[in-house]
Amino acid sequence: MFEDFTFTAGDVPIYRQIADRIANEIGEGRLAIGDRLPPQRDIARMARVNLTTVTRAFADLQQRGLVESRPGRGSIIADPSINASFKSSPVDEQGFIDLSVNRPATSGYLEALAVLMPQLADDRRYAALQDFHAPEGPAFAREALSSWISPISCVEDPSQLIVTNGAQHGLACVLGALVRPGDCVLADAITYQGIGALCRSLDLSLKPVAMDRDGMLPDAFEAACAAHNPSAVFLVPTLHNPTTITLSAERRTQLAAIARKHGLLIIEDDVYRPLKDSAPPSFIATDPDITLYIGGLSKSVAPGLRLGAVIAPRPMVSDIAAMLRINCWSTSPLNALIATKMIEDGLVARVIAGQRTEFHQRQAIVREVLSGFDVMTDDASTHFWLQLPDPWNGNAFTRAASQVGVGVLSGEVFAVGRDSIAHAVRVNVGAARSREDLRHALEALREILTSGRRLFDTMI
Structure with a gap:
């Protein structure tokens, strides 16, 4: 060099x-x-x-x-996603609109919290907030989260659920407990960036599996299993991050059969599913003996409510709980009680319904403003995946967008390996303060796309 x-x-x-x-x-x-x-x-x-x-x-x-x-x-x-300096507001004092991170599309969580907080001291479980709790989480939270997730998971036993500090923490506990250093984990060639950072920190080998616009390719998955002898496969099957793909029932069945044939665990990251009105059955529902299910409230309610859940086969629960105890002892009982009350009082359902409605409105703006460009999205998605025309690449487009006051996340962040890099960016529609701000930001992105890279290379 x-x-x-x-x-x-x-x-x-x-x-x-x-x-x-x-x-x-x-x-x-x-x-x-x-x-x-x-x-x-x-x-x-x-x-x-x-x-x-x-x-x-x-x-x-x-x-x-x-x-x-x-x-x-x-x-x-x-990894720029790990080192990013997240702003507390989607629009800063210079008018920069940051669409690079997920934020709630509405203030529904704050409104629900304002109603809930004065009631907490009268709750029968309030006194327990000052005590230690089991690493699996307070019993009341396990029961509430299990009840909330059971229509998706078909698992009604709270003893199979571990409460975590968000889904990323749950993923870290699962990998740390069940996959040995040096082992291989498979994932979509383009996938959630947090899995890469975790695998690097745990000395795990993350290998890409080719995908199409319907998700991971079964033939490629079979070949990767034969080539790498993996221990687990990581999947985001509903409203995939970053591509927004939702796996069909047929594709799920094919992938599960291959995982079972090769003795793999399926790590199912399903944090976006509550936003989807309907989706095919989850892996935990169809293949519960080989699936580790990870859910949470950050994407559907608010990232500030750091509460997630892992549902695991009974023999694996104690190992995951032991890993959680080692790295943080237990989750915050205050967050657990807030989430429990919100589930019990119907506030979670109300917030999610409001988010879903707002995302539908914002995705309609995306389709209108970026009509004619290669946009992968879903009406219920928090984000969309913009595939860039030549000669753009993700990093160059991200820099150009920053020059006009819009933050997006380069496709390079989501690539599992150099050969998987996509010329694309992820754009979060919920991050804009309003629909008007979103429209303004999208029009700026459209201007970049229509003007061409040569003009912006001279500006940077």
Whole structure:
């Protein structure tokens, strides 16, 4: 990368030119998330500069969130979704509209919480909030969550449910308890970015499986099982993140049969399902002995309510609970009681109904404004997947969108391996403060698409 690099004279210091060169390689997709950079001494030798200059370049890259250091692994390309600085508001003081993260489309949760909070002290379970609880979670929360999920899971026994600090925490506990370091996990070639970060942190090998517009391809799944001898497969079967695909009943049956044939566990991330009016039966309902079901309230109610659930076959519950106890002892009983009351009082159902209605309205705006472009979406989805025309790639489009005041998330973040990188971006429709803000942001994105990359490359 640096042996033939010529530094330019002028106001840009050499360390910044080195940092910009690496940033450009990342932006063009030639360096992918998790790639390890050469040691700083080697870069200094190749670039014919002193080590201090390279150290300053790496510090600059770390400040930008592009590179991170790992003990024993040197410097690697960072996952931007993990290092993102999430804003507390979808619109900042400069008018930047951040559609890169999921936020509630309505204020329904806050309104429900305002009604609920004055009632908590009178609840019979209130006194238990100051005590320790079992790692599986308070019994009242397990019962409430089990009752809420049972129409989807067909599992009515609360003893099979573990309460977690959100779905990501549940996924971490499942992987940490049931998959050994060095084992292989399969996933869609394009999938939820959190699984990649978790696998890297747990020293698991995440391998991609080819997919089409209907989801994971059974033939590719069969081939990956034979090639990699995996321990588990990770699936987001309903309103897939980021593509919004919902697997058909036939595709689910095919994938489950292959997983059973090869002795795989199915990790079913189903956090978006409550927003979908109807969907085929879940894996936990049809194949409960090999499925770990992960649900939660963050996507359908509010991310600020950090409460998720894992439903597991009985023999696996104690191992998952032990992993939870090791990393956080137990979940917050206050959050658990808030969620329990909201479920019991019908507030969760009311909030979700409001979210669903709003998402339908916002997705109609998406279809109107971006008509003619390759948009994958669903009326109930929190987001959509915009496949970019040539010569755009995800990182370049993300930078161009930022220049016009709109935040989106590059498709590179969701790629499992370099060969899986899609020229696409994920855009969250709920993140806009209003439908008018969403329309404004989408019109800005349409302008980028119609103007072409060459114009915006001159601006960046």
